[in-house]
Amino acid sequence: MDLSWTEEDKAFRAEVRKYLEANAPKDLPEDETANFEARRQWQKKLAEDGWVAIHWPEEFGGRGASLLQTVIYNEEYTRARAPLLVNSLGVGLLGPTLMAHGNDEQKQRYLKKVLSAEEIWCQGFSEPNAGSDLAAIQTRAELDGDEYVLNGQKIWTSYGKYADWMFALVRTDPSAPKHQGISYLLVDMHSPGVEARPLKEITGDSLFAEVFFSDVRVPKANLVGEQNDGWRIAMTTLGFERGAGGLAQSVRLRNSVLDLIGDAQQVRRNGWTAFDDPLSRNKIGKWLVEIEVYRYTTLRAISALVHGGSPGPEASINKIFWSEWHKSFTEDAMDILGPLGRVTTDESGNIDSQRWVREYLFARAGTIYAGTSEIQRNIIAERVLGLPKEPRGDTKTEKAGER
Amino acid sequence: MMDFRPNEDQIQLQKAAADFLSKESTKEVVFAAFDGQDGDSPELYKKMADLGWLALAVPEDKGGLGMGLVEQAVLLEQLGYYAAPGAFFTNACISIPALLALGANDEASAVLDGGKKVAFVIDPEFVIDGHLADSFLVTVNGRVRLIGGSDVEVKPLETIDGTRRAASVEFSEQAGEDLGDVHAVESVVDAATAILCAEMVGGMQKSLDMVLDYVKVRTQFGRPIGSFQSIKHRLADMLLKTEASRSAAYYAAWANQSGADDAALSASVAKAYVSDAAPWVTGQSIQLHGGIGFTWEHEAHLYFKRATMNAALLGDVAFHRERALTLTTSDRSEAASGGGGRSRG
Ligand SMILES: Cc1cc2nc3c(=O)[nH]c(=O)nc-3n(C[C@H](O)[C@H](O)[C@H](O)COP(=O)(O)OP(=O)(O)OC[C@H]3O[C@@H](n4cnc5c(N)ncnc54)[C@H](O)[C@@H]3O)c2cc1C
Numbered sequence: 001m002d003l004s005w006t007e008e009d010k011a012f013r014a015e016v017r018k019y020l021e022a023n024a025p026k027d028l029p030e031d032e033t034a035n036f037e038a039r040r041q042w043q044k045k046l047a048e049d050g051w052v053a054i055h056w057p058e059e060f061g062g063r064g065a066s067l068l069q070t071v072i073y074n075e076e077y078t079r080a081r082a083p084l085l086v087n088s089l090g091v092g093l094l095g096p097t098l099m100a101h102g103n104d105e106q107k108q109r110y111l112k113k114v115l116s117a118e119e120i121w122c123q124g125f126s127e128p129n130a131g132s133d134l135a136a137i138q139t140r141a142e143l144d145g146d147e148y149v150l151n152g153q154k155i156w157t158s159y160g161k162y163a164d165w166m167f168a169l170v171r172t173d174p175s176a177p178k179h180q181g182i183s184y185l186l187v188d189m190h191s192p193g194v195e196a197r198p199l200k201e202i203t204g205d206s207l208f209a210e211v212f213f214s215d216v217r218v219p220k221a222n223l224v225g226e227q228n229d230g231w232r233i234a235m236t237t238l239g240f241e242r243g244a245g246g247l248a249q250s251v252r253l254r255n256s257v258l259d260l261i262g263d264a265q266q267v268r269r270n271g272w273t274a275f276d277d278p279l280s281r282n283k284i285g286k287w288l289v290e291i292e293v294y295r296y297t298t299l300r301a302i303s304a305l306v307h308g309g310s311p312g313p314e315a316s317i318n319k320i321f322w323s324e325w326h327k328s329f330t331e332d333a334m335d336i337l338g339p340l341g342r343v344t345t346d347e348s349g350n351i352d353s354q355r356w357v358r359e360y361l362f363a364r365a366g367t368i369y370a371g372t373s374e375i376q377r378n379i380i381a382e383r384v385l386g387l388p389k390e391p392r393g394d395t396k397t398e399k400a401g402e403r
Numbered sequence: 404m405m406d407f408r409p410n411e412d413q414i415q416l417q418k419a420a421a422d423f424l425s426k427e428s429t430k431e432v433v434f435a436a437f438d439g440q441d442g443d444s445p446e447l448y449k450k451m452a453d454l455g456w457l458a459l460a461v462p463e464d465k466g467g468l469g470m471g472l473v474e475q476a477v478l479l480e481q482l483g484y485y486a487a488p489g490a491f492f493t494n495a496c497i498s499i500p501a502l503l504a505l506g507a508n509d510e511a512s513a514v515l516d517g518g519k520k521v522a523f524v525i526d527p528e529f530v531i532d533g534h535l536a537d538s539f540l541v542t543v544n545g546r547v548r549l550i551g552g553s554d555v556e557v558k559p560l561e562t563i564d565g566t567r568r569a570a571s572v573e574f575s576e577q578a579g580e581d582l583g584d585v586h587a588v589e590s591v592v593d594a595a596t597a598i599l600c601a602e603m604v605g606g607m608q609k610s611l612d613m614v615l616d617y618v619k620v621r622t623q624f625g626r627p628i629g630s631f632q633s634i635k636h637r638l639a640d641m642l643l644k645t646e647a648s649r650s651a652a653y654y655a656a657w658a659n660q661s662g663a664d665d666a667a668l669s670a671s672v673a674k675a676y677v678s679d680a681a682p683w684v685t686g687q688s689i690q691l692h693g694g695i696g697f698t699w700e701h702e703a704h705l706y707f708k709r710a711t712m713n714a715a716l717l718g719d720v721a722f723h724r725e726r727a728l729t730l731t732t733s734d735r736s737e738a739a740s741g742g743g744g745r746s747r748g
Binding site for chain 2: 001002003004005006009068261281282284285286288289290292293294296297299300302303304306307317320321374376377378380381382384385386387388389390391
C-alpha cells in the first residue's frame with residue numbers, strides 16, 4: 001500500500017490546474033438556453049485544446065492519458081469548479097461504448113463531434129413501462145430494406161430537447177426472450193417523426209423530456225454491434241454510468257460542504273451564527289467526515305482499476321454512498337440554514353438560498369437515475385454477497401435484467 | 404505510486420495472523436477471558452509477544468520488526484476479527500510508540516518483549532487496560548511522566564466488554580519520572596486512533612461474515628431468509644459501511660505512517676465514521692440472527708460490545724466530527740488541540 005503521487009503525477013496536476021485557472025469560464029448566464037450555449041462553447045474550446053476525455057486514444061481526439069492522469073484531471077476540473085460538460089452523456093457513456101463495440105466507420109463518424117460538442121447526445125433507455133426493469137423496453141424497430149423503422153416512446157431523457165443524437169435501446173425481436181430481442185441504435189434526433197416534449201421537474205427546470213417516435217427511419221449502419229445483442233452492449237454503458245468519476249464526485253460534494261460552512265456563518269440562529277451552533281457543527285462535521293471517507297473509498301476503487309481490476313458490481317456501493325450522502329446532506333443543510341435557506345427570490349440576503357433549494361431538490365434524483373438505490377442494493381446483495389435471487393414474476397429462466 | 408492494495412508482505416502478515424489467531428484466540432479463549440477475573444489471556448499475550456508482534460512497528464535498531472502502521476493495521480484488523488482479549492492494542496499501539504517518541508528506550512524494550520505493561524492515561528477516571536498495567540504514562544502540565552504502579556492507586560472497572568476493561572487511577576503529580584513534552588506523543592495518539600479503527604473493521608467483517616453464512620442456511624416461510632429483500636438490503640448496507648470503514652482505517656494508517664498533511668484529519672475522519680458504523684453493523688448481526696443472536700453463547704454480542712467500547716475510546720463520534728471540522732476550517736496548530744470543549748477521553 002502506497003498512496004503517494006509520483007513527481008510526474010504532481011507535474012501533470014500542476015499543468016491541468018494552470019490551464020483551468022487561465023481558461024475556465026467563471027460566470028455563466030442564468031438563463032437556461034444561454035447557459036447551455038455558453039457551456040457548448042466552453043466544451044468546444046476544451047476540445048480544441050485537447051482537454052476533453054483525455055484518456056481516449058489520440059486518433060479520436062483524446063491524449064491517450066493514463067487512468068491515473070484522467071483521475072487527476074477530473075479532480076482538478078471539479079476543484080476549479082469548471083462548468084459541467086454539456087455533452088456529458090456523449091463523452092461519458094456513448095464514447096466508451098462505441099470504442100468497445102462500435103465499428104470503425106462509427107468511431108470515425110461520431111467520436112470527434114462528441115468531444116467538440118458539435119453533436120449533443122442523449123440516452124434513450126427508459127420508457128414508461130421500463131425503468132428499473134430496463135429489459136422490458138417496447139420501442140419497436142423493424143427492418144425495412146436498409147433502414148429500421150422506429151415506433152414507440154422514451155421517457156426521462158436528459159437533454160432530450162437539445163440533443164442532436166440519441167443512443168437508444170429498441171426491440172428488434174419481440175418473440176425472443178426479454179433480454180435477447182434488444183438492439184442498440186444511434187438515432188438522429190432531427191429525423192422526421194421524432195418529437196421531444198420537455199417535462200418539468202420538481203426543481204422547476206426542464207432537464208429531461210419524453211421522446212416519441214412515429215415511423216422514424218434509421219439507417220441500418222447506425223446499429224451498434226449485432227442485431228439483438230443490444231442488452232450486452234447496454235450493460236457496458238451502464239458500467240460507465242455507475243463507475244464514472246468517483247473522485248471528482250467527492251470533490252464536487254466536498255465543495256458543497258465548504259459552501260455550507262460559508263453560508264452557515266451568514267445565518268444567525270439563537271443569538272449566534274449557525275456555524276457556532278454545536279448541533280449544526282456536529283452535523284456539518286458528520287458530512288465532512290463522510291465525504292472524506294468517500295474520497296478514500298474512490299481512491300481504493302481507482303487503485304484497483306489502475307492495477308488491472310475491472311469496475312465490477314462494487315461500483316454499486318459507490319453509487320449508493322454518494323447519492324444517499326447527497327440527499328441526507330442537503331436535508332441537514334436546509335435544517336441548518338433555516339427559513340432563509342428556503343427563500344427562492346433573487347438576492348434574498350447574504351446566502352445563495354436559490355442554490356440550496358435547487359441542490360436539495362436535485363439531490364433527490366441521484367438515488368433514482370442510473371439505477372435506483374433499491375436496485376443497487378439488489379445488485380450488491382446478489383452479485384457481491386451471493387444471496388439468493390428474488391422470485392420473479394415475469395420469467396423463470398433468464399438472467400437478472402435489472403439496470 | 405498510488406496503490407491502495409496490500410502488498411505481498413502485508414498479505415502474508417494477514418494470513419499468518421489469521422492462521423495464528425484462529426487457533427489461539429478461539430471462541431473458548433475469548434469467552435474464558437470475558438468471564439474471567441480481569442478479561443485478559445496472559446498465554447495469548449505471551450505468545451504474541453514471542454512472535455514479536457508487540458514490536459511489529461518498532462524500528463529494528465530499537466529491537467522491533469521494523470514494519471509500519473499499515474502492517475500494524477493489518478494485524479489489528481485480525482485481532483478485531485478474532486475478538487482477541489487483553490492489553491495488546493494499548494501496549495503495542497500507544498504505550499510502546501509513546502515511550503519511544505519520548506526517548507525512553509529502555510522502558511519501551513521492557514514492554515515490547517511482553518515482560519511489562521504500561522497504560523497511557525488520557526482521562527484518570529477511565530484508563531483503558533489500567534487494571535493490567537505495571538506502570539502509567541500520565542500528563543501533568545504539558546509534561547509526560549512515567550509512574551510506577553506502586554505509586555498509583557488503581558481501581559479496576561468492569562465494562563460492557565468483558566475482554567476490554569479499564570481502571571480509574573489516582574496519583575501524585577510529583578510521582579514518577581519526567582519523560583518530556585506532551586507534543587512528542589500527539590502523533591502517536593493519532594496513529595493509534597487509526598489502528599483502533601482497523602481493529603473495529605475486523606469486528607465488522609466478522610459480524611458480516613457470520614450473518615451472511617446464517618441467512619443463506621436459515622429457512623423461514625419455505626425460503627432462505629437471505630432471499631428476503633429487506634434482509635438483502637440490510638446486508639448490502641452492512642457491506643457498504645464495512646468497506647468504507649476499511650478504506651478510512653487504512654487511509655488513516657497510511658497517512659500517519661507517511662506523515663501526510665492530512666494525517667491528523669484522516670485519523671479523526673476514520674474514528675468519527677467507524678465509531679458510528681461499527682456499533683450499527685455489529686448490532687445488525689444480532690438482529691438478523693434472531694433469538695439466537697440474543698443468547699450469551701452466540702458470538703454476535705462479543706463484537707457488538709467491543710464495537711460499543713471502542714467507539715468511545717480515543718475520542719468519540721462527536722469529538723472527532725468537531726475536530727475534523729476544526730482542522731478543515733482553521734489553522735492547523737490551533738485545531739490540533741481539539742475543539743468544542745469535548746475531551747478525547
Ligand atoms: C433526473 C433524471 C434523469 C434521468 N435521465 C435519464 C436519461 O437520460 N435516459 C434514460 O434512459 N433514463 C433517464 N432517467 C430514468 C431513470 O433511469 C429511471 O427513472 C430509473 O431507472 C427508475 O425507473 P422508473 O422511473 O421507471 O422507476 P421504477 O422502476 O418504476 O421504480 C419505482 C420504485 O420502485 C422501486 N423498485 C423497482 N424495482 C424494484 C425491485 N426489483 N426491488 C425493489 N425496489 C424496486 C424503485 O427503486 C423505485 O423506488 C432519469 C431519471 C431522472 C430522475
